[in-house]
Amino acid sequence: MIIAVDGPTASGKGTIAKRLAAHFGVPHLDTGLLYRAVGRQVAINGGDPDNPADALAACAFPDELMQDEVLRSEETGGLASRVSIHPDVRKALFDRQRAFAEQPGGAVLDGRDIGTVIAPDADVKLFITASVQERARRRWLEMTGREIEIPLIEIERDIVNRDARDINRADAPLKAAPDALIIDTTEFDQNGAFELVLEAVTAALEKE
Numbered sequence: 224m225i226i227a228v229d230g231p232t233a234s235g236k237g238t239i240a241k242r243l244a245a246h247f248g249v250p251h252l253d254t255g256l257l258y259r260a261v262g263r264q265v266a267i268n269g270g271d272p273d274n275p276a277d278a279l280a281a282c283a284f285p286d287e288l289m290q291d292e293v294l295r296s297e298e299t300g301g302l303a304s305r306v307s308i309h310p311d312v313r314k315a316l317f318d319r320q321r322a323f324a325e326q327p328g329g330a331v332l333d334g335r336d337i338g339t340v341i342a343p344d345a346d347v348k349l350f351i352t353a354s355v356q357e358r359a360r361r362r363w364l365e366m367t368g369r370e371i372e373i374p375l376i377e378i379e380r381d382i383v384n385r386d387a388r389d390i391n392r393a394d395a396p397l398k399a400a401p402d403a404l405i406i407d408t409t410e411f412d413q414n415g416a417f418e419l420v421l422e423a424v425t426a427a428l429e430k431e
Contacts, residue, residue: 224249224329225344226424227337230351231397232300232385233358235408235416239351240333242417243424247331252323254334254341255303257316259294260284262302272305281306282315297366297373297381304385307335308392317341335389338400347427349420350399353409358382 226243230236237253244251262272264284270277293299306312317340324330324342332341338348353361359379366373389397399405404423408416 224346224428225324225342226329226331227342227345227348227400227403228331228333228351229335229337229339229349229397229399229403230333231335231358231389232304232382233362234351234353235361235413236333236349236351238413239349239408239417239420240331243420244331246421247329249329249331250323250326251331251333252320254316254320254332254337256289256294257319258303258307258312259299260288261312261316262304262306263288263291263294263299265306266299266302272302275309275311278306278309279311279315282312297362297371297378301381301385304388308388308394310394313340313394335397336395338403339398340395343400347424348400348403349424350403350405351416351420352405352407355379355382355386357409 224247228236228240240253241251261278261281261284264281265272265277268277268281270281272278320332320341324332334341338345356379359375359382362378362382363373363375404427406420406423411419
């Protein structure tokens with residue numbers, strides 16, 4: 224059983240994917256962390272995330288970098304969005320993601336191109352979204368909860384810019400798979416959103 228969970232930044236897809244994995248007893252991969260690790264490694268290397276060669280070289284990041292809390296920062300998120308537009312970077316990380324999806328027993332993966340590129344054969348494909356304003360509010364609450372002061376308007380602007388990069392990139396752009404279940408979580412809290420998604424996933428699996 225493979226469940227693909229796609230959607231824009233701060234849509235709640237990561238939290239939903241983790242809870243789905245726990246509910247069904249399968250492993251979970253936040254594929255965005257791979258790109259965040261590449262972006263972070265570019266910075267460590269003193270490279271340019273907009274330079275394809277620098278970004279590709281950073282794909283050789285050490286495994287322990289995946290555990291670094293700095294990957295969750297807004298700055299690293301911006302770097303991830305910039306390195307992810309390079310086709311060679313996406314190709315370098317494809318096999319790693321595909322192997323995770325194909326492991327015995329199944330898996331849940333979340334990202335931006337899981338249902339369209341990484342696992343187009345997934346049993347269930349979800350596209351989780353929410354309004355820009357709500358996504359910015361959620362990210363602002365998350366950041367202030369970690370005692371990081373940042374203006375809400377700055378977060379909203381960053382989200383708009385990331386959406387534009389992700390949607391308009393030539394290789395594996397952010398979009399819902401034709402057969403994905405599109406779920407807007409704008410009006411739901413975390414529990415409400417998960418209950419809505421779980422109901423949809425359960426119904427979809429029963430049709431298999």
